[in-house]
Amino acid sequence: MTADPLPVISCKGLTKSYGRRSALSGVDLAVAEGDVFGFLGPNGAGKTTTIRILLDLIRRDSGDVTLLGGDPRRDGVRLRRDIGYLPGELSMTSRRPARELLSFLAHLRGGVDRRAIESLAERFALDLDRPVRGLSKGNKQKIGLVQAFMHRPRLLILDEPTSGLDPLLQQEFLNLVREVREDGRTVFMSSHVLSEVQDVADQAAIIRAGRIVALEDMDDLRERALRTVTMAFAEPVDAQDFARLDCVRDASVEGNTLTCTVEGSPDALVKEAATRTVLSLTSEEPDLEELFFTHYNNGRGSAPQEEGSDAGA
Numbered sequence: 208m209t210a211d212p213l214p215v216i217s218c219k220g221l222t223k224s225y226g227r228r229s230a231l232s233g234v235d236l237a238v239a240e241g242d243v244f245g246f247l248g249p250n251g252a253g254k255t256t257t258i259r260i261l262l263d264l265i266r267r268d269s270g271d272v273t274l275l276g277g278d279p280r281r282d283g284v285r286l287r288r289d290i291g292y293l294p295g296e297l298s299m300t301s302r303r304p305a306r307e308l309l310s311f312l313a314h315l316r317g318g319v320d321r322r323a324i325e326s327l328a329e330r331f332a333l334d335l336d337r338p339v340r341g342l343s344k345g346n347k348q349k350i351g352l353v354q355a356f357m358h359r360p361r362l363l364i365l366d367e368p369t370s371g372l373d374p375l376l377q378q379e380f381l382n383l384v385r386e387v388r389e390d391g392r393t394v395f396m397s398s399h400v401l402s403e404v405q406d407v408a409d410q411a412a413i414i415r416a417g418r419i420v421a422l423e424d425m426d427d428l429r430e431r432a433l434r435t436v437t438m439a440f441a442e443p444v445d446a447q448d449f450a451r452l453d454c455v456r457d458a459s460v461e462g463n464t465l466t467c468t469v470e471g472s473p474d475a476l477v478k479e480a481a482t483r484t485v486l487s488l489t490s491e492e493p494d495l496e497e498l499f500f501t502h503y504n505n506g507r508g509s510a511p512q513e514e515g516s517d518a519g520a
């Protein structure tokens with residue numbers, strides 16, 4: 208048996224205050240190599256503060272941080288080469304075209320194949336020849352993403368990466384994240400809502416008021432998820448034939464149509480259905496967001512009671 212490899216990101220007991228305002232009160236995180244990790248939380252929860260501490264852009268008050276086996280304070284030069292970082296707030300005021308800005312950043316990272324920049328720009332429909340200054344928020348975000356991905360870093364730390372992207376580009380971004388994961392590289396990304404990361408994440412954590420209040424393995428969550436399945440058959444069916452299956456709940460039949468709820472793998476249901484002629488099948492995607500929050504609100508997590516709720520997380 209081999210020991211688990213060291214996490215790519217490890218924080219223990221991270222605290223940070225801005226003056227008398229506490230932003231982080233003991234954050235623990237461990238992100239495994241090759242994982243996509245969703246870091247979720249409402250506005251002001253501490254996501255950006257955590258990310259900035261990871262990258263040594265601000266100093267923690269206490270706690271330990273290890274990144275790619277190094278110390279962000281001591282090994283900054285090496286880590287910057289191995290990490291792609293997208294800040295939450297991009298300040299880009301240059302009159303020069305995006306191409307020049309990206310070439311400059313590529314140079315700082317020891318050189319990047321020009322084709323990598325061109326190909327990323329094409330995927331994000333980014334015009335490299337327009338001056339950066341006049342670009343929209345979404346277009347600036349695209350530059351931010353290109354510079355984070357272009358040097359094929361081992362670790363990507365992305366602060367609200369889909370902010371300002373239209374739905375098609377959000378999908379393109381998620382495709383890119385999948386490719387990074389297939390490469391065995393690691394992505395840590397923050398978001399307000401689970402739905403933005405659920406299709407690609409291996410793990411997701413929620414931070415609230417400076418504390419981690421939930422941590423979930425996304426495969427486990429999907430396993431537990433319920434989905435509603437409707438099947439129309441060529442001839443009448445008996446609800447009992449389906450209700451007896453372990454994965455099926457609440458089976459009911461109207462005419463030739465079966466409606467039921469499926470927990471976990473639908474394999475047994477599909478096999479039972481396949482002994483008849485199936486005319487149509489619909490399966491509603493499970494609402495993982497609801498499951499995620501129901502789960503930890505039901506006592507598993509120790510979420511501090513907060514006023515109101517913010518954007519789902």
Ligand SMILES: Nc1ncnc2c1ncn2[C@@H]1O[C@H](COP(=O)(O)OP(=O)(O)OP(=O)(O)O)[C@@H](O)[C@H]1O
Pocket residue numbers: 225228229230248249250251252253254255256257295
């Ligand atoms: N430079 C600062 N000076 C004072 N307080 C700050 C500063 N930066 C953050 N804070 C406070 O620290 C807390 C955590 O903020 P942070 O930006 O880390 O949250 P966040 O989860 O990234 O929020 P958002 O989703 O809105 O970006 C908030 O209460 C915020 O007001």
